[in-house]
Amino acid sequence: MSTFPTFATVQVGDLLPALQLAPVERATLALFGGASGDHNPIHIDTDFARRSGMPDVFAQGMLGMAWVGRVLTGWAPQSRLRRFDVRFQGITHLGNAIRCTGQVVEKLEHEGEHCVRIQLQSANQFGQSKIVGEALVALP
Amino acid sequence: MIDKKWLGHEMPASVLPIERTRLQFFAKAIGETDPVYTDASAARDAGYPDLPAPPTFLFAAELDSGASTQLLADLEIPLSKLLHGEQGFSYFRAACVGDTVTVRSTITDIYDKKGGALEFVEKTSVATNQHGDRVAELRTVLVCRH
Numbered sequence: 001m002s003t004f005p006t007f008a009t010v011q012v013g014d015l016l017p018a019l020q021l022a023p024v025e026r027a028t029l030a031l032f033g034g035a036s037g038d039h040n041p042i043h044i045d046t047d048f049a050r051r052s053g054m055p056d057v058f059a060q061g062m063l064g065m066a067w068v069g070r071v072l073t074g075w076a077p078q079s080r081l082r083r084f085d086v087r088f089q090g091i092t093h094l095g096n097a098i099r100c101t102g103q104v105v106e107k108l109e110h111e112g113e114h115c116v117r118i119q120l121q122s123a124n125q126f127g128q129s130k131i132v133g134e135a136l137v138a139l140p
Numbered sequence: 141m142i143d144k145k146w147l148g149h150e151m152p153a154s155v156l157p158i159e160r161t162r163l164q165f166f167a168k169a170i171g172e173t174d175p176v177y178t179d180a181s182a183a184r185d186a187g188y189p190d191l192p193a194p195p196t197f198l199f200a201a202e203l204d205s206g207a208s209t210q211l212l213a214d215l216e217i218p219l220s221k222l223l224h225g226e227q228g229f230s231y232f233r234a235a236c237v238g239d240t241v242t243v244r245s246t247i248t249d250i251y252d253k254k255g256g257a258l259e260f261v262e263k264t265s266v267a268t269n270q271h272g273d274r275v276a277e278l279r280t281v282l283v284c285r286h
Contacts (some may be wrong), residue, residue, distance in 0.1 A: 035170075036169065037203030051220065066170040066172075084228065088223070
């Protein structure tokens with residue numbers, strides 16, 4: 001069994017283990033389109049993307065959010081997750097290698113539970129921000 | 141411009157059965173390798189009755205049902221102009237293989253920025269399981285770029 005964080009041991013400023021993704025490929029987008037139910041052709045059909053004024057297909061926002069979610073569930077069990085909110089800040093293009101990070105920014109009581117607030121971010125290899133967000137995780 | 145008459149609009153309910161092979165496919169698509177998301181025995185060891193739907197999975201409900209497509213048609217937002225602005229989830233209990241989740245959404249805000257160059261639609265959703273228990277609440281901000 002892996003060890004999970006506890007309220008007593010976690011400190012404000014702690015970094016969650018970061019998640020480094022491989023560069024986005026067309027196949028990445030096709031697989032996520034099928035699995036997520038998002039069949040918008042702008043993510044899987046270059047012709048459609050170009051007709052829409054985009055240089056090429058680009059990643060589904062919810063793929064980026066799912067990657068950020070992996071930072072959370074890799075750190076604490078999903079059953080501990082209370083809130084997960086993100087803002088999409090930039091389009092993730094083909095070839096972008098996304099790195100997702102999280103940091104504990106507050107320890108608090110929320111609805112009778114010990115919780116930590118996590119600040120979340122994802123960015124590509126050029127440091128361009130793609131997602132910023134926050135999560136609330138209840139810890140034993 | 142998006143017609144403000146859609147403010148308060150209630151979308152038809154979307155029913156999403158949580159299925160094993162779909163969750164395994166989703167895990168593959170997001171690169172998730174934790175066996176909790178693909179192996180029922182690992183999920184049970186972690187305290188779930190079966191594979192849990194990952195944190196963002198329930199967004200699929202209205203894509204699968206066609207409710208999302210219908211909403212975009214109603215609001216006259218073409219796919220070519222659609223962006224996802226914000227997404228939020230509040231969680232109340234796990235949705236696992238064998239559960240059936242129903243998502244009901246309401247349009248809660250419509251506004252624009254940059255002199256109408258960007259239009260925003262906010263949708264809030266409640267997801268319940270087959271027992272009527274609240275599983276999650278979702279908040280979505282869609283963006284139409286002009």
